[in-house]
Amino acid sequence: MEIMLALAESGSVTSAARALHLAPSRISERIRELETELGVVLFDRTTRPATLTAAGEALMPRARSIVAEFDLIETMFRTAQTPPVRVGMRSLPSEFRVSLVDHVIRPAVGRSSLSLRPLDSLEQAALLRTRDLELGLLWTDFGGDDELEQLPVLEERFLMAVPDTPRFHRLEHVSPEDVVGLRLATNIDPWNFPAVLHPYLEMLPLVDRVNAAVEDGILMLLSDGAHCSFVPATWDDHSHVAPHHGERVLLRPMRDPQPVIVTYLTWRRDRSDETPISQVLDRARRRFPQPQRR
Incomplete structure (x- = not known):
């Protein structure tokens, strides 16, 4: 979901990859996997920048909620005593x-x-x-x-x-x-x-x-x-x-x-x-x- 949000916000696979410190091919691969899992097309790839489809727009609020929940869980269990x-x-x-x-x-x-x-x-x-x-x-x-x-x-x-x-x-x-x-x-x-x-x-x-x-x-x-x-x-x-x-x-x-x-x-x-x-x-x-x- 974090990859979907990054691509939706930037409209560019390259920019999303840079923001998440991933390879551009990983961004494209994960979006395809997510679309296959959900059985819908999330992005219109014929436009520049890439734009969300109606299904993608509908998923965005839930995607933001899921990412925010994971961030909260991570914060709850992160302690200063945890060595890197x-x-x-x-x-x-x-x-x-x-x-x-x-x-x-x-x-x-x-x-x-x-x-x-x-x-x-x-x-x-x-x-x-x-x-x-x-x-x-x-x-x-x-x-x-x-x-x-x-x-x-x-x-x-x-x-x-x-x-x-x-x-x-x-x-x-x-x-x-x-x-x-x-x-x-x-x-x-x-x-x-x-x-x-x-x-x-x-x-x-x-x-x-x-x-x-x-x-x-x-x-x-x-x-x-x-x-x-x-x-x-x-x-x-x-x-x-x-x-x-x-x-x-x-x-x-x-x-x-x-x-x-x-x-x-x-x-x-x-x-x-x-x-x-x-x-x-x-x-x-x-x-x-x-x-x-x-």
């Missing part, structure tokens, strides 16, 4: 991030108790060990670690973004030797990247760090012809890399085997039975019996 559940997150594909947060973490934790922290993998690991994070989503594989336990939830194929020059046009794959002389553009400490990428890092001693808050920062460096960067194959759907619009950038596979980087949901072993950590883990194991592949 702190979840570390690195850059993730937008659709995957929404699915994970909305269908796994938030239902188990509750909206008011969830605190998402944008942190790189090494920072997350350190904070998990000191109990300053309850859960982390990171790249590092801690197999055999006495303190940390993990569940693989995402596998991403990574490519190399290189300058759009004749030097790289003729290459079908980029090897570590091919990037000698370039600078690495990255928004994280390069040695946070998994070991599979370290042969390339050894050939890239010059690094320019980009503040993740700078929109298109990596893309601006890549387009100058002097930089390269590791990017996920779904880079246009990633929160730290914007889509390219004709800039001088080529995407090339790295040498075989192509790097696949795994994201792990990570927690302290001795906290597995704590509520709501255990509830998140139960949902995650059901939703990700195998990691999602992208």
Whole structure:
């Protein structure tokens, strides 16, 4: 109902998605699901902005009442003594991030108790060990670690973004030797990247760090012809890399085997039975019996 209200107020899927911190596709999907459940059409999609049908108008007062009631219930049970559940997150594909947060973490934790922290993998690991994070989503594989336990939830194929020059046009794959002389553009400490990428890092001693808050920062460096960067194959759907619009950038596979980087949901072993950590883990194991592949 909250999604319906947001769309009715804004008339735009994009604006509703921004207000609710969801992907636009999730807004459209949920509206279709609601219409199917009710057996009526709620929005006239032939108009811009989208407008309510007669059935949608009739439902609006009840929708507002339902949302207000849930907000009241949440307020009644929210207390200052309820500690937040702190979840570390690195850059993730937008659709995957929404699915994970909305269908796994938030239902188990509750909206008011969830605190998402944008942190790189090494920072997350350190904070998990000191109990300053309850859960982390990171790249590092801690197999055999006495303190940390993990569940693989995402596998991403990574490519190399290189300058759009004749030097790289003729290459079908980029090897570590091919990037000698370039600078690495990255928004994280390069040695946070998994070991599979370290042969390339050894050939890239010059690094320019980009503040993740700078929109298109990596893309601006890549387009100058002097930089390269590791990017996920779904880079246009990633929160730290914007889509390219004709800039001088080529995407090339790295040498075989192509790097696949795994994201792990990570927690302290001795906290597995704590509520709501255990509830998140139960949902995650059901939703990700195998990691999602992208």
